[in-house]
Each structure stands twice: as C-alpha cells, then as structure tokens.
Amino acid sequence: MTDLTSLTIADARDRLKSRAISAVELTESYLSAIDAANGALNAYVAVTPDTALAMAKASDERLAAGKGGALEGIPLGVKDLFATEGIHTQAASHILDGFKPKYESTVTQNLWNAGAVLLGKLNMDEFAMGSSNESSYYGPVVNPWKAEGSDEKLVPGGSSGGSAAAVAARLCAGATATDTGGSIRQPAAFTATVGIKPTYGRCSRWGIAAFASSLDQAGPIARDVRDAAILLKSMASVDLKDSTSVDLPVPDYEAALGQSLKGMKIGIPKEYRVEGMPEEIEKLWAQGMAWLKDAGAEIVDISLPHTKYALPAYYIVAPAEASSNLARYDGVRYGLRVEGRDIADMYEQTRAAGFGREVKRRIMIGTYVLSAGYYDAYYLKAQKVRTLIKRDFETVFHAGVDAILAPITPSSAFAIGDKELAADPVKMYLQDVFTITVNMAGLPGLSVPAGLDHKGLPLGLQLIGKPFEEETLFKTAHVIEQAAGTFSPKVWW
Numbered sequence: 001m002t003d004l005t006s007l008t009i010a011d012a013r014d015r016l017k018s019r020a021i022s023a024v025e026l027t028e029s030y031l032s033a034i035d036a037a038n039g040a041l042n043a044y045v046a047v048t049p050d051t052a053l054a055m056a057k058a059s060d061e062r063l064a065a066g067k068g069g070a071l072e073g074i075p076l077g078v079k080d081l082f083a084t085e086g087i088h089t090q091a092a093s094h095i096l097d098g099f100k101p102k103y104e105s106t107v108t109q110n111l112w113n114a115g116a117v118l119l120g121k122l123n124m125d126e127f128a129m130g131s132s133n134e135s136s137y138y139g140p141v142v143n144p145w146k147a148e149g150s151d152e153k154l155v156p157g158g159s160s161g162g163s164a165a166a167v168a169a170r171l172c173a174g175a176t177a178t179d180t181g182g183s184i185r186q187p188a189a190f191t192a193t194v195g196i197k198p199t200y201g202r203c204s205r206w207g208i209a210a211f212a213s214s215l216d217q218a219g220p221i222a223r224d225v226r227d228a229a230i231l232l233k234s235m236a237s238v239d240l241k242d243s244t245s246v247d248l249p250v251p252d253y254e255a256a257l258g259q260s261l262k263g264m265k266i267g268i269p270k271e272y273r274v275e276g277m278p279e280e281i282e283k284l285w286a287q288g289m290a291w292l293k294d295a296g297a298e299i300v301d302i303s304l305p306h307t308k309y310a311l312p313a314y315y316i317v318a319p320a321e322a323s324s325n326l327a328r329y330d331g332v333r334y335g336l337r338v339e340g341r342d343i344a345d346m347y348e349q350t351r352a353a354g355f356g357r358e359v360k361r362r363i364m365i366g367t368y369v370l371s372a373g374y375y376d377a378y379y380l381k382a383q384k385v386r387t388l389i390k391r392d393f394e395t396v397f398h399a400g401v402d403a404i405l406a407p408i409t410p411s412s413a414f415a416i417g418d419k420e421l422a423a424d425p426v427k428m429y430l431q432d433v434f435t436i437t438v439n440m441a442g443l444p445g446l447s448v449p450a451g452l453d454h455k456g457l458p459l460g461l462q463l464i465g466k467p468f469e470e471e472t473l474f475k476t477a478h479v480i481e482q483a484a485g486t487f488s489p490k491v492w493w
Helices: 009-017 023-041 049-064 106-113 161-168 185-191 225-235 279-294 307-328 343-354 357-370 375-398 419-423 425-432 436-441 470-484
Strands: 044-047 075-079 117-122 174-179 194-197 217-222 265-269 298-302 403-407 445-452 458-465
Touching (some): 009 023, 009 225, 023 049, 075 161, 106 174, 161 174, 161 185, 174 194, 174 225, 185 458, 194 470, 225 470, 265 279, 279 298, 279 445, 279 458, 279 470, 307 357, 307 425, 307 436, 375 436
Parallel strands (some): 075 117, 265 298, 265 403
Antiparallel strands (some): 044 117, 174 217, 194 445, 403 458, 445 458
C-alpha cells in the first residue's frame, strides 16, 4: 500500500482537481500494488495496464483543461460480469474462454464517461453463483483479512469477492459489483468495505451477464460510505436498452451524508433473530440500534412474517431464471467449443466441460422446477411467496418506518475449502439468509462495517430502505460509520 493508494475516492478526486497529483501517477501506484499483491490474493483475472495508462493520460489532459468529470482519473476495478469492449469478459467461467465483447455495458460506459480509469477485470464466483468466491474457473479469491494469530486463508464472500478483496487490499479505488441474493453486501461485510445494492431498476443491467434477471442489480463496493455514494451517482441511469431500467432522476447521494436522523423510524425485524445466531452478531446489532438512537432516530420493533420462506423461494426463482439465461452458452457463437458427434452432442460436451459444478447444480435445479408437472408446484408458488415478502415490506414502510436495520451475515469470513460447507451446499446457501429478501422485494440494501469479532475479523450491519430512497441509507450508514470507525486489514501479502 502506498500513500496514493491509501487515498479514498473523495480525497483522490480533490487532489486530482487541484493538480496536486496526476491521474497517471495514481494509476501507476495501483498497477504496482496489483503487481505486488495479486499473486497472493487472486483478485484480478485480467489486468489492463496499457488501457489504464492511456485512460489516465486522457484524464490528465481533461483535468488540465478544466473539463474533468465526476470520477476523472479515479482507477477502478470491474467485476468480470460486466462487458468491457475488447477486453476479457468471461464471468469467471471456462465456457466463455477468450470472449472479448464488441460492446460496453451501460454501467461501465457511465463510469468511463465520468472519467474513471479501468485497471482490469475482477474475479468472482462463476456466473455470480456462490457465497464464497470459490466457484471461479480462475480459482478462489483470498480475503486480505486474516484472523488474529492465524495464517489460514479466508474467503472474501461471493459472488463479488474479487471486487471486495481488491477494494479492501487497496488494489483499486473502488469497484463495480452485482447483487442477486447478497453478492455485494455479504462480501462487503467480510472485508470491512461498504457495498450497496440499489433498488432494482436504478442501474441498467444491459451488458451484464445475466444470472437471474428479475433479481440481478449492479452496485458499487467502496472503502467508505462517501465513496460508495460517489460511485453510485455515476453508475446509475435510465437506459432504453434495459426495459427494467427506471426513468427517475439520480440524486446527489453524497449530499445526503451528514443529514440529521431526527424523526426517523428504524425498524428492527424480529424474524431476523434466527436460531443459533452468534452472540457477537446480536451484540453488534444492539450496538447499531444504540448508535442510531443516539443520533435521534426512533427504534421500533417490526414483523416481516414471510421472511422464513424467502430462502427456499429464492433458491427456486434464481435457479429457474439461471437455467433459462444460461441456455445461450452452447459453443456455437462464442467461447469454448468441444466438438461432438453431432450438434446436440457438441452442446452437451461443451456445457459439461465449460460449466463448473455449482453452475451445473443450479441449472439442473432450475430446469427441474420449470419442467412440465412441476412449474405450478414450485416456480409459481415461489413467485406467490415473493409477492407476500414484498407486501411485508410495503406494510412496514406504509406504517411509517423509514429504514430497517438488520445483520448481514451469520458469521465473519470462513476458511477457503471449509469442509462442512463444501459437503453441504444448503449450509452454504444459508449464508444468504439475511440478504435475499431485499432482492426478492427489489429494495435497496447497504452493508456498512460496524466492528470486529473475537478473531479480529470484520462484521457488518445491513440497512434496508424504501424503493429508490438510497439517500436515506447513505445518511443512516454514515452515522454508523462515524460511530464505528473504519477498518483496514494488516498487510501480509
């Protein structure tokens, strides 16, 4: 870590504008950091130094002319799920070997239009399917945090594990990520970074490899709340190429920071007190309530009665949509091709070789629940449950609650290759128990670091808000951040 890579986006933005530093200097510092650390952390699957330096040079020219954008000269990492024109885009899957799209995702184009610099593509769970970043074709990402007195390598969370690890290790100033069932918030919690899943429709999904189209949403992972607010402002937009994109003004999220919480009602859902919850998680949750109460908010108990059905419903809806979306990968048009006896055999051989174990599992589950005779029994019923989950939140918000405070994860980061979780996929799926309701209801959710556990590993708190009221989450998270402080891993890589 250097003095330049330790700067937040807000600090770097100010220094770049004042010409105290150059975009090329800042970019070179990050490229050196990646060169030194990526071998140990495996956060990047592709680094783009020539592209980065060319973009940084162009940023310096615009800054010198007084024409800098909102993110001018800020070096970012991009999750491998986002299409980047002419650059490695494989969703961390073998089946997309060699794929370099001839188009740019709307979210990344928005960032480049704002002057940001591309450092490279970040590792992730294959097609965003996972809670630990162990399903990547390129191998697992290593969390830059380690437990006190231990050398055991830990997961950074998934699927946006590369994004979270790179931000925490100062290998980029910020990163793009996606969240289908918690894939921004859980990795952020495991790495002491800030991640926000915006309201469904706030950011365009165009140019992002689809996992579950009705659940996927892009968002940023950053070092602190202010940086997350700055990034989301540039990422969000309406997009005619995405029919689910919503045509609403994008607020100045950064301006919300520092606003008073007086008069706000913060809901505490009783259903999130699950059996076997560690005492440390319970204590942290209570501490979060105390911080918000001290800031003038009113803490109220609420009920979200259909929460207990969210996990099984999610693991019907998401695989069903995945099985449909991933049918396009067949070896014919792009990526891997394994020749067969005929075209049907070629499809089978290509998919067998190209998809990893977790992706195959979810495709099989999804195909099963969509098949004749099971559609009504599983998929249709899961969608009805989803409607009830959404109605629970609507009832609470209609009653005057402004935001909800809850845990994010049932524990801190666990070991790579954890035998208990590897042997039982359902236990791994339970990592999403606190996060998936937000996706099922299409709501915004934010993860903010709030403390460390007895092993010295980060824990986060989750804020859930009304549709398109991300400003409320940012100002509330800022209060928690001011009270808890910020946390950084000790450099060991």
